[in-house]
Amino acid sequence: MSAIMVHPYSSLPPSAFWRHGVATQAADAVSDIHHPAFSLTASDAIATAGSCFAQHLGRALRDAGLTVLDAEPAPKGIAPEFSRRYGFGLYSGRYGNIYTARQMIQLLDEIDSGQPDPLHVWSREGRFHDAFRPGLDPEGLDSVEEVMAIRQRHLSRVGAMLAQADVFVFTLGLTEAWRCRNTGRVYPTCPGVVAGSFDPAQHEFVNFSYPQVHEDLEGLYRRLQGFNSGMKLLLTVSPVPLTATASGQHVLPATQYSKATLRAAAGDMAAGNLDVDYFPSYEIVTNPAAAGKFYAEDLRQVTEAGVETVMRSFLAAHGLHLQEKPAREGAAPDDLICEDAMLEAFGR
Structure with a gap:
């Protein structure tokens, strides 16, 4: 009678093995991929921020009946298309896309200080733009003073929202950024792309490393708890590749570096803190079993089917359900507001 071999792999579930967990599973029906560190309930007040992919998450949470905070709702009577173009309803604050943890930290620090800089x-063609939200007023504003007054109100309202x-929920998008040499402040896009002008004496490129990203996530968590000591942090990584890289590398390894760094830092942050969770939206979209069907023809934008799969999996892990709507095969949602997509215009 042969002895039965017993070892740590003998009792693992099917999801722990590539063949059962990936190769023989339909990409849009992957199960058991996420076990939340904490549950989302109807009584939770949820705030959202991050890169443009995070716009999907906030929408899905609202559709599932959860309470998603909105510090700066659109004025009454404004058409939905117009309000979104001006940054209303994208996130829990009208802060536009926040691609890096460093950018999020500086926003929280600015709220604490109460003093916009x-x-x-x-400026662009005689009009003025908030450098940290350059795309939210497409035609620009009349004066620096008007920009400052609107930003002051923004900081006040976001601070009050975070206290609730x-x-x-924060979606990490990039490790690459441009910052001011004198102040160290990070911008959501390179000066000169949306507004302003690029000056190498004033602006520099930065590509955040793993230690920097992890340290920033730790700092972000501490600052959030300063607004509400019981606040939990839920991290995701955007599956959208870089539009362009200023790193000097080919855009493919530059993208892989960025996403791997963000994924590792977010995962370690969640592993080390009970009130921090990581949801694998990046892994779901890039799953080899999808054979690329979760990306549109440009191999960058995520298709409706990909978005739906991510959101259904996320909500199901919390015992919630996605509002059903038919997904168009291969179609990409076309209503996201993304400053970095403008870089495509400069490609040859």
Whole structure:
């Protein structure tokens, strides 16, 4: 009678093995991929922020009946298309896309100080733009003073909103950024792309490393708890590749570096803190079993089917359900507001 071999792999579930967990599973029906560190309930007040892919998550949470905070709702009577173009309803604050943890930290620090910095106002054709939200007023504003007044109100309202939040959902998008040499402040896009002008004496490129990203996530968590000591942090990584890289590398390894760094830092952050969770939206979209069907023809934008799969999996892990709507095969949602997509215009 042969002895039965017993070892740590003998009792693992099917999801622990590539053949059962990936190769023989339909990409849009992957199960058991996420076990939440904490549950989302109807009583939770949820705040959202991050890169443009995070816009999907906030929408899905609202559709599932959860309470998603909105510090700066659109004025009454404004058409939905117009309000989204001006940054209303994208996230829990009208802060536009926040691609890096460093950018999020500086926003929280600015809220604490209560003093917007007039140095960071960009101009274009005689109009003025908030350098940290350059795309939210497409035609620009009349003066630096108007930009500052609107930003002051923005900081006040976002601060009040964060004091109410039980869960902060943040989607990491990039490790690459441009910053001011004098102040160290990070911008959501390179000066000169949306507004302003690029000056190598004033602006520099930065590509955040794993230690920097992890340290920033730790700092982000501490600052959020300063607004509400019981606030939990839920992290995701955007599956959208870089539009372009200023790193000097080919855009493919530059993208892989960025996503691997963000994924590792987010995972380690969640592993080390009971009130921090990581949801694998990046892994679901890039799953080899999808054979690329979760990306549109440009191999960058995520298709409706990909978005639906991510959101259904996320909500199901919390015992919630996605609002059903038919997904168009191969179609990409076309209503996301993304500053970095403008870089495509400069490609040859």
